[in-house]
Amino acid sequence: MRTEAHDLRHHGDAEVRDDGAALTDLAVNVRDDTPPPWLREHIAASLTSLAAYPDGREARAAVAGRHGVDPSRVLLTAGxxxxxxxxxxxxxxxxxxxxxxxxxxxxxxxxxxxHEVRRVLLRPEDGFRLDPAAVPEDADLVVVGNPTNPTSVLHPARLLAELARPGRTLVVDEAFMDAVPGEREALAGRTDVPGLVVLRSLTKTWGLAGLRIGYVLAAPETIADLERAQPLWPVSTPALAAAGACMTPRALAEAEAAARTIAVDRAHLLAGLGEFEEVTAVPAAEGPFVLIRVEGAAKLRAHLRDLGFAVRRGDTFPGLDADWLRLAVRDRATTGRLLQALDRALVLTGR
Known part of the structure; x- marks a missing residue:
């Protein structure tokens, strides 16, 4: 598959800012009604410290404590x-x-x-599930998401760990893991998997996409290499304040409650989509979004936009074509309106 066939720089935010239309956003996977008031207030309180250079030691220690690792295994990043x-x-x-x-x-x-990058394409007929044997044995860097965007598939941690090899860096993107109840299948905090690098984002669950805050968990020597590649003071004081606040027991309990609500709302969305014979959803969805396949998805997406809904096109993802769309999980009322719009849009496409 040719690289130029996919726009690797296209992201969901483009779906909601193309023409300034007032749209219900199902294209971006940031949780609704975030950041919560207590987090906004905490971030705002940090603004009195803007005259000083950012000091990430406290936030780094908070992340380390949350995952039970030494701070030398943590690097804070701008998302x-x-x-x-x-x-x-x-x-x-x-x-x-x-x-x-x-x-x-x-x-x-x-x-x-x-770098010259090779691709391993997971197949829809296999439910986009990972087969470790499909990864070339000579690969010295492997990148995989869990749960994966856009398929919403949650791969078993044991299968991911099977990808580890001496001399190989295994990068697992867990940006959406805190939207999975109990964070089951997480590798964050594991120190027994050689070459493991885990990435986390705080922008999705906490509504901080505009603040840019995330972190890396890896062996100290890997963290040191990454830190040397960073510019000085890469994470702002407000972002550091947010990172520390999102590691507290209160925040973790709120994230867990949100993950359980998302699971219920996702089940409602999948049940509704199942009523349309024209639509096939990836059934094993575990993230805050679902991937669907429908013939003529480009026209359907345009009609949904006219009806007030922005959804994410799928053809910019290698392994998918123009018949795929990604939908963010929202509350039951929003889903109800989406399903009504979907019914109308399918009629408009002649389906």
Whole structure:
């Protein structure tokens, strides 16, 4: 499959800012009604410290404590996207592999850094489930998402761990893991998997996409390599304040409650989609979004936009074509309106 067939730099936010239309946003996977008031207030309180250079030690310790690791195994980043750029620049890989369909920024960052990237394409007929044997044995850098964007498939941690090899860096993008009840299948905090690098984002669950905050968990020597590739003071004081606040017991309990609500709302969405014979949804969805396949999805997406809903096109993801769409999970009332709009849009497309 040709690389140029997919726009690796296209992201969901483009679906809601193309023409300024007032749209219900199902294209971006940021949780509704976030950040919560207590988090906004905590971030606002940090503004009195803007005259001083950012000091990330407290936030780094908070992240380390949350995952039960030493702070030397933590690197704070300006969102997970920065972490992908750092990995592409700092990890000495000769045969990198990206498992698709998944978030396209890792491959884009690797290519921008001069790497020749090979792809492993998971198949819809297999439910986009991971087969470790499909990853080339000589790969010295492997990138995989869990749960994977856009398929919403949650891969078993034991299968991911099987990808570890001496001399291989295994990067697991867990940007949406805190939206999974109990964070089952998480590898964050594991120190027994050689070469493991776990990426986390705080932008999705907490509504901080505009603040840019995430972190990397890895062996101290890997963290040191990545840190050397960072500019000075890469994470702002407000972002550091947010990171510390999101590690507290109160925040973790709120995230867990939100994950359980998302699971219920996702089941409602999948049940509604199941009423349309024209629509096939990836059934094993575990993230805050679902992937659907429908013939003529490009026209359907345009009609949904006219009806007030922005959804994410799927054809920019390697392994998917123009018949795929991604839908963010929202509350039952929003889903009800979406299903009505979907019914109308299908009629407009002649289905």
């Amino acid at each position: 997970a996207a920065e972490a992908f750029v750092l990995l592409a620049r700092a990890v000495r890989a000769r045969r990198p592999v990206v498992v698709h369909p998944q978030f396209t920024e890792p491959e884009a960052a690797l290519r921008d850094a001069g």
